[in-house]
Amino acid sequence: MTVTAIHAPTPAAAPVPAAPIVEVRNISKIYPGGVEALNNISLSFPEGELTSLLGPSGCGKTTLLKIIAGLLQPTAGEVLVRGRRVTAPGPERSFVFQDFALMPWATVIRNAAFGLELRGVARSEREAVAEKYIASVGLKGFERKYPHELSGGMRQRVGLARALAVNADIVMMDEPFSAVDEQTRRQFQEDLLRLVATERKTFLFVTHSIEEAVYVSNRIVLLSRRPSRVSEIIDVDLPRESDPEQIRRHPTYLDAVEGIWQTLKHYLD
Amino acid sequence: MEFKGYRIPAMASLVIWAVLWEIVGRLGLTILIPPLSTTLEKLAEIAANESFWDAMAITMRTFLWGSAIAIVVGVPLGILMGRSVILDRMLLPWVNTFISAPLSAIVPVIMAVFGFGETTIILTVVLFAIWIIILDARAGAHAISPSLVEMARVYGASPRQAFAKIYVWSALPEILTGIRLGLLRAVKGVIIGQLLVSVVGFGRLFEIYSSNFLMEHMWALLIVLFALAFLIDLAFGAIERRVDHFASSRS
Numbered sequence: 001m002t003v004t005a006i007h008a009p010t011p012a013a014a015p016v017p018a019a020p021i022v023e024v025r026n027i028s029k030i031y032p033g034g035v036e037a038l039n040n041i042s043l044s045f046p047e048g049e050l051t052s053l054l055g056p057s058g059c060g061k062t063t064l065l066k067i068i069a070g071l072l073q074p075t076a077g078e079v080l081v082r083g084r085r086v087t088a089p090g091p092e093r094s095f096v097f098q099d100f101a102l103m104p105w106a107t108v109i110r111n112a113a114f115g116l117e118l119r120g121v122a123r124s125e126r127e128a129v130a131e132k133y134i135a136s137v138g139l140k141g142f143e144r145k146y147p148h149e150l151s152g153g154m155r156q157r158v159g160l161a162r163a164l165a166v167n168a169d170i171v172m173m174d175e176p177f178s179a180v181d182e183q184t185r186r187q188f189q190e191d192l193l194r195l196v197a198t199e200r201k202t203f204l205f206v207t208h209s210i211e212e213a214v215y216v217s218n219r220i221v222l223l224s225r226r227p228s229r230v231s232e233i234i235d236v237d238l239p240r241e242s243d244p245e246q247i248r249r250h251p252t253y254l255d256a257v258e259g260i261w262q263t264l265k266h267y268l269d
Numbered sequence: 270m271e272f273k274g275y276r277i278p279a280m281a282s283l284v285i286w287a288v289l290w291e292i293v294g295r296l297g298l299t300i301l302i303p304p305l306s307t308t309l310e311k312l313a314e315i316a317a318n319e320s321f322w323d324a325m326a327i328t329m330r331t332f333l334w335g336s337a338i339a340i341v342v343g344v345p346l347g348i349l350m351g352r353s354v355i356l357d358r359m360l361l362p363w364v365n366t367f368i369s370a371p372l373s374a375i376v377p378v379i380m381a382v383f384g385f386g387e388t389t390i391i392l393t394v395v396l397f398a399i400w401i402i403i404l405d406a407r408a409g410a411h412a413i414s415p416s417l418v419e420m421a422r423v424y425g426a427s428p429r430q431a432f433a434k435i436y437v438w439s440a441l442p443e444i445l446t447g448i449r450l451g452l453l454r455a456v457k458g459v460i461i462g463q464l465l466v467s468v469v470g471f472g473r474l475f476e477i478y479s480s481n482f483l484m485e486h487m488w489a490l491l492i493v494l495f496a497l498a499f500l501i502d503l504a505f506g507a508i509e510r511r512v513d514h515f516a517s518s519r520s
Contacts, residue, residue: 066419069423070422070423071419071422071423089422089423089424089425090425091425093423094423094424095419095420095423097416097419097420098416099414099416100416101414101416101417101419101420103417103435103438105438105441114420114424115424115425117434118421118424118425118426118427118430118434119425162424166424
């Protein structure tokens with residue numbers, strides 16, 4: 001139950017406890033037009049953990065996540081998944097979108113099963129899988145509803161069910177709760193923790209909320225302002241099995257939030 | 270609509286115009302406008318005629334074929350133009366030219382190549398209908414949410430899957446608007462095509478009626494054709510409203 005802050009001087013990769021499933025090597029990204037989003041970022045993401053990318057808004061954390069997802073190409077550097085270089089999306093990685101990215105013309109179950117549908121899995125089979133994950137994100141009974149009949153929080157649960165249904169090893173989430181109201185968001189964070197514990201997957205999580213990052217993550221990667229570098233890597237060790245109220249009042253939680261705030265404050269002006 | 274507290278049915282103005290037509294016709298001001306009542310009588314008379322139903326069959330057949338070709342070619346082409354900058358640069362100037370060009374002037378060219386048969390009429394229908402269908406499908410492709418495109422990529426959609434499962438559906442509201450406008454232009458196309466070819470279908474009937482100054486027959490035919498266009502618009506408007514719910518939730 002200690003906060004150990006490892007100052008990782010870039011570009012050297014930080015030492016990590018578990019075997020890295022995703023490695024990012026010397027990634028830079030300059031957008032056409034000259035905006036430099038990322039500057040020589042090297043990171044390792046250990047398997048089975050939830051790592052958050054946290055930083056001031058507009059710092060390029062979503063860009064980094066989309067590069068790892070294969071949706072964007074880096075200007076320099078490479079992304080390795082289990083030691084193999086990747087340049088495009090693959091079945092071992094799934095993605096939860098900030099704006100949910102649900103098909104408005106399709107039911108909850110078709111949306112949740114869409115990854116499997118694209119892979120050619122038979123209808124009955126993929127719907128059985130989707131049903132299971134729809135239930136596990138707490139939407140049992142809503143299978144035949146359409147996205148516009150659901151609240152924002154429920155829509156994002158569909159997005160999460162879709163990401164889990166393809167059984168990818170790595171689930172990437174791009175500010176998944178930012179379009180969701182505060183109460184729903186807390187509920188969602190707790191459900192996410194439960195899923196992290198049961199699903200044994202690697203989660204990569206982008207957020208701009210310090211509290212959210214500390215609450216859900218095993219590790220937090222702090223990014224500096226654009227052009228982003230890795231500013232600090234923080235391991236968070238919280239008793240996650242305990243009551244959410246207790247976690248949010250835990251000294252470790254509060255210290256971590258305060259510590260990160262002190263670091264991020266430098267990037268504000 | 271209400272007038273002095275009374276509800277007025279939506280079609281009330283039609284009644285007024287019909288009465289006006291009847292009066293002008295009865296006054297016998299000009300041979301060009303026969304009374305509505307005799308026109309309707311003539312309509313019943315024409316409708317009993319076999320050549321009328323022949324013309325109707327040709328019209329429907331060429332209209333359906335032409336519209337189908339315009340949709341099957343126009344919708345994918347419009348979506349591809351919306352997704353590909355190169356294709357867009359290549360084709361957009363032509364689409365914009367043809368959408369405003371006096372298309373009737375091109376029909377004789379088609380006629381010279383394809384003769385005086387139904388092929389020419391079908392191609393005329395395509396020529397009239399396809400451009401607005403392309404443009405609207407293109408606009409629909411521009412409205413596809415970028416995150417849905419990314420979603421398709423992340424979950425491994427092939428280009429064909431992305432097209433059939435995401436793009437077409439995303440662009441559906443604009444596509445349907447385009448098809449509705451396209452079909453209305455197709456009605457023009459099918460009539461103008463027949464008039465210019467003038468040896469088959471309604472074109473032939475119009476030719477016979479007008480060269481013999483049979484104004485009642487002319488008007489009767491016009492009523493049929495106008496009603497046809499109106500019904501097509503009505504039917505498609507209804508289909509369009511059905512997909513409105515997801516058009517509004519699309520962001």
